Amino acid sequence: MTDLSMLSADRPDTVELAAGWRSAYVHIPFCARVCPYCDFAVVGGAEDRMTEYVDAVVAEISMEPEWHRLDAVFIGGGTPSRVPSDQMRRVLDALAARFGLADDAEITLEANPEDWTSTHSDALAGVGFNRVSFGVQSFDPVVLVSLGRLHSPVQAAESVAIARASGFASVSVDLIYGHPVETELSWLHTLDTAVEVEPDHVSTYSLTVEPGTELWKQVRSGAPAPDSDIQADRWEQAASTLGVAGYTRYEVSNHARPGHGCRYNLSVWGQGEYLAFGLGAHSFRDGVRSRRVRRLDSYIERVRSGIGPIQASDVIEGWDAELERLMLGLRRAAGVNAGEAGQALLATADGARLIEAGVLAVVDDRLVAANPLLTDEIIRAVLALDGPQR
Amino acid sequence: MTDQSRIRNFSIIAHIDHGKSTLADRLLERTGAITEREMREQMLDTMDLERERGITIKAQTVRLKYQANDGHEYILNLIDTPGHVDFSYEVSRSLAACEGALLLVDAAQGVQAQTLANSYLAIEAGLEIVPALNKIDLPAADPDGAAAEIVGILGGDPDDVARISAKTGVGVDELFEQIVATVPAPSGDPDAPLRALVFDSYYDAYRGVVCYVRVVDGELRDGDMIRFMATREEHPVNEVGVLTPRSVEVAKLGPGEVGYLITGVKEIDQIKVGDTVTTSANRATEALMGYEEPKPMVFSGLFPTDGDDFERLREALEKLRLNDASLVYEPETSKALGFGFRAGFLGLLHMEIVRERLEREYDLDLVATAPSVAYELVRTDGHQSTIRSPQDLPDPSEIQSISEPYVRAMIITPTEYIGTIMELVTNRRGSVGNMHYLSTDRVELTYHLPLAEVVFDFFDNLKSRTRGYASLDYETEGYRESDLVKVDILLNGMSVDAFSAIVHRSAAQDYGRTMVDRLRKLIPRQMFDVPIQAAVGSRIISRETVKAKRKDVLAKCYGGDVSRKRKLLEKQKEGKRRMKMVGSVEVPQEAFVAALQVDD
Ligand SMILES: Nc1nc2c(ncn2[C@@H]2O[C@H](COP(=O)(O)OP(=O)(O)OP(=O)(O)O)[C@@H](O)[C@H]2O)c(=O)[nH]1
Ligand SMILES: C[S@@+](CC[C@H](N)C(=O)[O-])C[C@H]1O[C@@H](n2cnc3c(N)ncnc32)[C@H](O)[C@@H]1O
Ligand code: SF4
Ligand SMILES: [Mg+2]
Numbered sequence: 001m002t003d004l005s006m007l008s009a010d011r012p013d014t015v016e017l018a019a020g021w022r023s024a025y026v027h028i029p030f031c032a033r034v035c036p037y038c039d040f041a042v043v044g045g046a047e048d049r050m051t052e053y054v055d056a057v058v059a060e061i062s063m064e065p066e067w068h069r070l071d072a073v074f075i076g077g078g079t080p081s082r083v084p085s086d087q088m089r090r091v092l093d094a095l096a097a098r099f100g101l102a103d104d105a106e107i108t109l110e111a112n113p114e115d116w117t118s119t120h121s122d123a124l125a126g127v128g129f130n131r132v133s134f135g136v137q138s139f140d141p142v143v144l145v146s147l148g149r150l151h152s153p154v155q156a157a158e159s160v161a162i163a164r165a166s167g168f169a170s171v172s173v174d175l176i177y178g179h180p181v182e183t184e185l186s187w188l189h190t191l192d193t194a195v196e197v198e199p200d201h202v203s204t205y206s207l208t209v210e211p212g213t214e215l216w217k218q219v220r221s222g223a224p225a226p227d228s229d230i231q232a233d234r235w236e237q238a239a240s241t242l243g244v245a246g247y248t249r250y251e252v253s254n255h256a257r258p259g260h261g262c263r264y265n266l267s268v269w270g271q272g273e274y275l276a277f278g279l280g281a282h283s284f285r286d287g288v289r290s291r292r293v294r295r296l297d298s299y300i301e302r303v304r305s306g307i308g309p310i311q312a313s314d315v316i317e318g319w320d321a322e323l324e325r326l327m328l329g330l331r332r333a334a335g336v337n338a339g340e341a342g343q344a345l346l347a348t349a350d351g352a353r354l355i356e357a358g359v360l361a362v363v364d365d366r367l368v369a370a371n372p373l374l375t376d377e378i379i380r381a382v383l384a385l386d387g388p389q390r
Numbered sequence: 391m392t393d394q395s396r397i398r399n400f401s402i403i404a405h406i407d408h409g410k411s412t413l414a415d416r417l418l419e420r421t422g423a424i425t426e427r428e429m430r431e432q433m434l435d436t437m438d439l440e441r442e443r444g445i446t447i448k449a450q451t452v453r454l455k456y457q458a459n460d461g462h463e464y465i466l467n468l469i470d471t472p473g474h475v476d477f478s479y480e481v482s483r484s485l486a487a488c489e490g491a492l493l494l495v496d497a498a499q500g501v502q503a504q505t506l507a508n509s510y511l512a513i514e515a516g517l518e519i520v521p522a523l524n525k526i527d528l529p530a531a532d533p534d535g536a537a538a539e540i541v542g543i544l545g546g547d548p549d550d551v552a553r554i555s556a557k558t559g560v561g562v563d564e565l566f567e568q569i570v571a572t573v574p575a576p577s578g579d580p581d582a583p584l585r586a587l588v589f590d591s592y593y594d595a596y597r598g599v600v601c602y603v604r605v606v607d608g609e610l611r612d613g614d615m616i617r618f619m620a621t622r623e624e625h626p627v628n629e630v631g632v633l634t635p636r637s638v639e640v641a642k643l644g645p646g647e648v649g650y651l652i653t654g655v656k657e658i659d660q661i662k663v664g665d666t667v668t669t670s671a672n673r674a675t676e677a678l679m680g681y682e683e684p685k686p687m688v689f690s691g692l693f694p695t696d697g698d699d700f701e702r703l704r705e706a707l708e709k710l711r712l713n714d715a716s717l718v719y720e721p722e723t724s725k726a727l728g729f730g731f732r733a734g735f736l737g738l739l740h741m742e743i744v745r746e747r748l749e750r751e752y753d754l755d756l757v758a759t760a761p762s763v764a765y766e767l768v769r770t771d772g773h774q775s776t777i778r779s780p781q782d783l784p785d786p787s788e789i790q791s792i793s794e795p796y797v798r799a800m801i802i803t804p805t806e807y808i809g810t811i812m813e814l815v816t817n818r819r820g821s822v823g824n825m826h827y828l829s830t831d832r833v834e835l836t837y838h839l840p841l842a843e844v845v846f847d848f849f850d851n852l853k854s855r856t857r858g859y860a861s862l863d864y865e866t867e868g869y870r871e872s873d874l875v876k877v878d879i880l881l882n883g884m885s886v887d888a889f890s891a892i893v894h895r896s897a898a899q900d901y902g903r904t905m906v907d908r909l910r911k912l913i914p915r916q917m918f919d920v921p922i923q924a925a926v927g928s929r930i931i932s933r934e935t936v937k938a939k940r941k942d943v944l945a946k947c948y949g950g951d952v953s954r955k956r957k958l959l960e961k962q963k964e965g966k967r968r969m970k971m972v973g974s975v976e977v978p979q980e981a982f983v984a985a986l987q988v989d990d
Contacts, residue, residue: 025949040950076950205945232940252943268949282950289953314953327956331947353974357917375943377917380963383956 009250009261010333012366019270021263023072024099026057026091027278028080029296032112036148036214037176037207041280041294042078049296053278054087056303060277061094063308067275067285069100072264073107079135081111085123092128099275106131106170106263113151116159118166125166131262132163133172133201138179139193140186146179147207148214153193160197170260172201177238178231179207180224187234188241195245200260204238205253206231232373250333252372269328271321279309287321289314319387326367326382330375335361335368341385342367350381391609391644392465394580398573399467399604399648400520401449401484403512404494405502405861406473409524411435411446413494413556414470420562421454421466423634434470434635439746446472447743448713449480449590451487451602451648452635458570466569467648468492473504475863476737479684479716481508483663485515486679487589487604487648490573492565493540497523497531497553501539501828503802503863509543519544520572522552522565539828576606578645583674584608584616586643586651586667592713597629598656599712603667604648606678611642615670616653619677623660624670625653658708663715684716685866686734687795688845689778690741691722691759691888692748693730695968695979699754700729706752707731710744717744722779726886726972727757727982732779735761737845757970757982759888763842766793766869780890783876786927792892793869795841798823801852802834803860810855811835818843819894840894841866877902877931879909880923884973888982902932905985912981915939920975 008014030053033044043049073095080088088109095101108131109124116134124132138144139153156173163171173194177187194202207226209216219225239249247255251269254262268274268284276283279299281292292309293299302309316324322341329336338346345351346362354360360378361370369375402410411432418424418433434450435441454466469484471477485491491512495505512519521540523533537548552568554561578585590602603610610616610630617624629652631639643649655661664681668674694703711717722732735741741761748754765777768790777783777792799820801811812822815837823836839848844864852860877898879889889909893901902924909922913936924932947955969976 027950074949203946206941208945228939228941235941253946265948268952269947274949276949280950282953284949284952291953324952324956327959328947328952331943349971354917356974359917373941373943374917374939376959376962377942379959380966383960383963384966 008248008258009256009266010248012334012364014261015266015270015329015332015334016337017270018263018266019272021071021267021270021272022068022274023074023264023267023272024070024095024275024277025264025281025283026073026075026095027078027276027281028075028083029053029078029279030082031077031079032082032114032150033148034214036218037210039210039213040078043296046296047082050083050087052300053296054083054090056300057277058090058094060303060309061091061098063303064098064275064277067099069102070095071102071105072267073101073105074264075108075129076110078110079112079115080109081115081120081124085120085127088124088129089127108133108262108264110135111159113156113159116155116162118162121159121162121166121168125168130168131170131172132168133174133203133262134159134163134199136173136194137176138182138186139190140182143179143182143186143190146181147176157193157197160199170200172203172260172262173197173199174203174205175238176205176207177234178226180226182234184233184237187237191238191241195241201254201256201262202238202242202247203254204235204242206235235373248333249372252331252375269332271325271328284316287315287317289316323382323385327379330367330369330378330382331372333368333372335363335366338362338365338367340388341382344385345378345382348381348385350384354378354381391642392647394578394644394646395575396462397465397467397576397646398490398569399488399576399646400490400492400569400573401469401471401481401488401512402492402494403471403481403485403508404473404524405496405499405504405508406445408473408494408496408499408502408505409556410473410494411470413492413524413554413562414450414452414468416556416559416562417454417466417468417566418452418635420559420566421456423452423454437747438750439743445474446470447474447477447480448472449484450635451484451590451633453632453648454634456566456570459567460570464570465647471508473508474739475504475507476735476740476743477716478504478507478511479736482511482515483589483681483715485512485517486681487587488517489576490518490520490569492569493519493521493544494524494556495521495536495540497526497533497536498528500532500536500832501543501802503800503861506543506800506802506834507863518573520552520565520569521546522554522561524554524556526553527555527558527560535829539832542828576646578605578607580608580645582607583672584610584667584669585674585678586610587678587680588618588651588661588663588665588667590713590715591661591663593658593709597652598654599652599658599661601651601661601667602648603643603651605643605645607645607674608669608672609642609644610649610651610667612640616651616667617670617673618661618665619668619674620662620665620680621660623655625655625660628652628654658712661712663712681715684736686716686718686764687736687841687866688738688741688761688763689732689734690761691724691727691730691779692719692733692745693724693727693757693759693888695755695757695970697728702752703731703748703754703756706748706754707733710747710751714744714747716740724759724781724887726888727759727970734778755979757888757979758986759982760891760986761846762892763795763845765795765874765892768792777892780876780892781887783892786875791871792874793871794874796838796867796870797841797844797864798867799837799839799844799862799864800834801837801860801862802828802832803856805831805833807856807860808833808835811852811860814848814851814855815839818848838867839864840870840872842893875926877905878925879905880921880925881909881913881972881975881977882920883923884975885925886972889985898926899931902926906932906934908985909981910934910936912984913975913977916975918974
């Protein structure tokens with residue numbers, strides 16, 4: 001694999017390379033308890049089912065037809081850091097045995113700060129992880145409580161230091177902004193503290209009220225919802241604070257130091273193919289996107305019985321794939337090759353309006369979201385394009 | 391075929407809600423036209439819209455067999471008519487098919503504006519009027535007072551006025567007898583060439599055009615070749631029948647009879663309500679009176695929200711016009727809304743009903759523009775024209791004068807509200823006419839008002855000022871010169887013709903502010919600031935801005951949620967399709983409808 005250490009993830013040459021990477025995602029659903037805003041496939045508690053679950057994941061991996069060597073592995077959740085390291089070793093071993101791992105493969109684990117002890121950190125580094133992404137969310141205790149989180153700001157800062165000490169090559173933190181209790185000062189403080197603990201990568205997400213979540217129910221019954229104008233301010237503050245501190249925003253919500261863009265995610269945005277294992281996980285292989293069942297019992301049952309856990313599949317081809325290429329690529333700071341759909345967009349009245357409004361720009365042969373905060377305006381116009389002779 | 395001496399044709403007429411359709415129920419019941427099981431309230435109000443609103447919109451005809459006390463069986467053709475002023479054309483057409491009119495008056499409300507208006511229509515048509523007081527079961531009923539009011543108008547003896555309750559059925563039997571005794575039998579010539587009046591029609595997808603006819607002379611026979619005298623179309627008769635209220639086929643209809651006629655014609659323009667049907671073989675020389683074309687009072691543009699539906703809208707209008715002879719329309723083009731029609735209506739309720747019928751019966755999605763009356767324009771070069779759409783008003787520099795239609799409005803009210811009504815009329819640029827006492831405490835007032843002031847929310851205002859006790863009727867009485875201006879509404883600097891209105895100069899500021907205010911709330915934030923302005927000529931009289939939206943992007947889109955995020959965005963995109971582009975501004979369809987809502 002190309003050495004990316006000097007390349008920035010906001011550059012066209014880097015992002016175009018990513019389309020050729022092969023990666024794998026593994027979902028670990030276990031969480032200490034379910035956060036009020038979260039709509040991922042998770043189960044609260046259920047520690048006693050971890051081994052059984054990992055057995056099923058390992059079995060699913062062994063059932064997957066052979067493929068390329070993996071350039072990136074992402075073990076996400078849920079909370080993978082709650083699972084003992086020897087179980088995580090089984091997963092990585094199974095992937096390595098079945099597909100092989102590139103020498104410099106990026107191997108990421110999602111982690112919650114409250115789980116991150118030195119022992120556990122060292123053990124996971126020893127297992128082969130070289131990147132860790134912490135769900136920090138905020139450095140303001142008031143916001144953390146409102147988000148229903150179990151860790152403190154201090155724990156969050158310490159976990160980054162611990163990961164460094166264990167030798168993780170890349171450390172990332174996730175932040176959430178725009179909770180109604182969050183003040184501007186609070187957010188600026190969170191950003192400053194994030195910069196102080198010196199991660200290599202920062203994801204900043206605007207708090208989203210996902211249908212069906214606890215937060216959604218609260219808002220529906222009258223609790224204040226996040227204000228999108230305020231979130232726009234917060235986004236700008238993040239971009240500028242992190243920018244000054246040496247992080248480049250390479251996607252709507254992601255910032256990285258040079259060479260630290262998340263390869264797994266870059267490959268997804270580049271429409272690269274990826275395998276997936278575990279409940280609720282989505283794979284994209286040979287032009288087919290498949291979704292696995294979301295319930296723990298049925299996942300395990302279906303793997304055991306040999307039916308396999310896939311619930312539904314979509315073939316993504318032709319014009320459909322072309323639209324999706326733009327939909328994903330436009331989220332990147334480097335934008336996306338205009339190509340067939342891009343040219344079609346530019347020929348429409350929608351395209352002209354987007355350019356006139358300064359939302360879309362054409363740079364060389366690429367489409368770039370000139371105002372990333374309005375990216376979905378562009379994507380909707382893309383999705384509205386009529387295909388050629390359908 | 392029935393002997394004419396055993397036929398009675400009559401319309402039930404009244405002010406709105408005085409119980410016409412309920413009385414029709416009783417008549418259907420007593421004559422056994424429908425079984426108890428089939429019975430439902432206001433049986434003849436068959437349209438969904440009528441049932442939802444609890445009012446009659448379409449006149450309905452039904453043929454009943456009645457066994458009279460004299461031992462004979464009579465055929466009664468009754469036509470239940472609407473009471474609302476916007477549908478008075480239905481009343482006058484129905485009257486032309488009858489010899490008598492049953493005038494109902496709510497005994498608790500007494501004579502109201504449409505009681506008078508409809509009575510005059512019946513008198514003009516030379517009909518025998520049978521008055522009856524309804525709702526005598528109500529505790530508030532004052533039959534003596536109401537009878538005195540009726541006698542004050544029609545003459546006669548208060549003791550002869552029937553007293554009934556259409557609800558409980560009290561007095562209905564006696565009323566039947568009175569109708570048979572009082573309404574003249576038809577007196578057509580059975581041997582003369584056929585002459586039958588087409589008094590209504592509708593389009594049936596399977597059977598083509600169905601005409602409702604009243605035979606005056608001669609016979610209308612199944613299989614005969616007939617001729618429509620005005621359109622000069624000839625067709626064989628496919629089917630004739632009567633409505634009981636179910637359609638029942640018969641071999642022929644004789645003089646005095648009312649029924650339906652089907653020729654299988656699918657070309658709609660070959661049939662005209664008011665036309666006379668005769669036989670091709672033995673043609674009548676003189677057509678029946680026919681109808682005066684109704685004069686539309688308000689005009690509005692009707693546009694399909696989806697431009698591709700223009701042709702379907704045209705067809706729908708053609709078909710609806712068969713069933714609504716008071717509807718007129720011509721093509722119109724709007725910069726903002728594309729191709730559509732300028733339609734004329736008898737009032738705002740009529741306009742609303744037409745739009746709803748088009749949407750429901752023909753599955754269309756429509757935008758209606760701000761209603762307007764018709765103005766008379768004289769240009770500086772002396773050229774005169776009629777302006778039915780604000781779009782057509784030229785630059786002020788080219789205008790020498792504009793005149794607007796005036797009406798003579800008749801208001802019936804308890805005397806205690808005279809003061810507040812005067813105030814309302816003055817606010818609406820009206821002037822005082824006559825005052826006529828119906829009784830010691832009820833009065834009929836006449837005013838002269840600009841139609842534009844009456845047609846919009848005058849009635850609602852009148853109702854609330856008089857706690858619902860006043861009623862209103864009006865008729866046009868020519869044009870008067872006025873100080874009128876056109877208010878334009880601009881979105882992002884571009885005038886939206888659909889929102890323009892011609893108003894009196896004193897109301898321009900108000901109209902401008904209201905529209906700008908409504909639009910500010912209705913137009914979603916866009917990618918850029920959208921100024922909304924109201925202007926008279928080049929002078930801006932009101933202004934607001936819809937600030938640009940700041941954030942419209944999903945927080946994340948990773949491997950796990952590409953499909954889901956795509957679906958979400960696709961759904962949002964569908965919402966976008968329902969937007970009309972006005973210049974570079976996206977305006978939701980609902981905004982056109984809501985901004986132009988008359989009642990606020
Ligand atoms: N108490 C009482 N209510 C009545 C009587 N006749 C009618 N109503 C009520 O008056 C209301 C109006 O009756 P309709 O028969 O719909 O009146 P209408 O004259 O056909 O009304 P439009 O067709 O809209 O002009 C309904 O709620 C009836 O139930 C009556 O004799 N007594
Ligand atoms: C897949 S989650 C799991 C990571 C880990 N379990 C944790 O919570 O720290 C990854 C990240 O998504 C973000 N996230 C989850 N739900 C969100 C929501 N409703 N709105 C915004 N961000 C959200 C959080 O920042 C979270 O760290
Ligand atoms: S946010 Fe993280 S810890 Fe919270 S429920 Fe979701 S996956 Fe679990
Ligand atoms: Mg009725």
